[in-house]
Amino acid sequence: MACWLFKSEPDEYSIADLQRDKTTVWNGIRNYQARNFLRDEVAVGDEVLFYHSSCKPTAVAGLAKVVRGAYPDPSQFDPSSPYYDAKSKPEAPRWVCVDIAFKAAFKHPVTLDRIKATPALSEMLLVKQGRLSIQPVTEDQSKQVQSLAK
DNA sequence: GCCAACGTTGGC
């Protein structure tokens, strides 16, 4: 089982929204590096750290799990969607999405500042490569983050 | 709202 970190702007979709909805489609990914992870490596049963980005403070806010592997993101073919991509054809979809389910909302979200200040987490891509909305996390890192949230 | 980092694109 692999672990991942998914970023979302809480104004758009927060861990509280996921708690309410139970499951959601993780769509709208329009960055190639993130898509490659989604398409090639994210699998059913994988653990997901749910990260709130572009807010104050940015933090890992909860836990989710993958319940459906990569399939074509329907929004890329919908002209009325903000995620519409005219260059993507149904016979060769450019973008994919996965489904995730709620597992937990952290009582104490683990802020980016805290992660940066924790030596065991200094190798996280979150710290080393900021701009990546889907990223792999080691099992140790995931456990560390979860223990900081208690 | 700046701008740095990345993968992809496309002109040559």
Add this chain to the structure above:
DNA sequence: GCCAACGTTGGC
């Protein structure tokens, strides 16, 4: 098939 330009991302 090189490589400059582009689009996306997200902390500051």
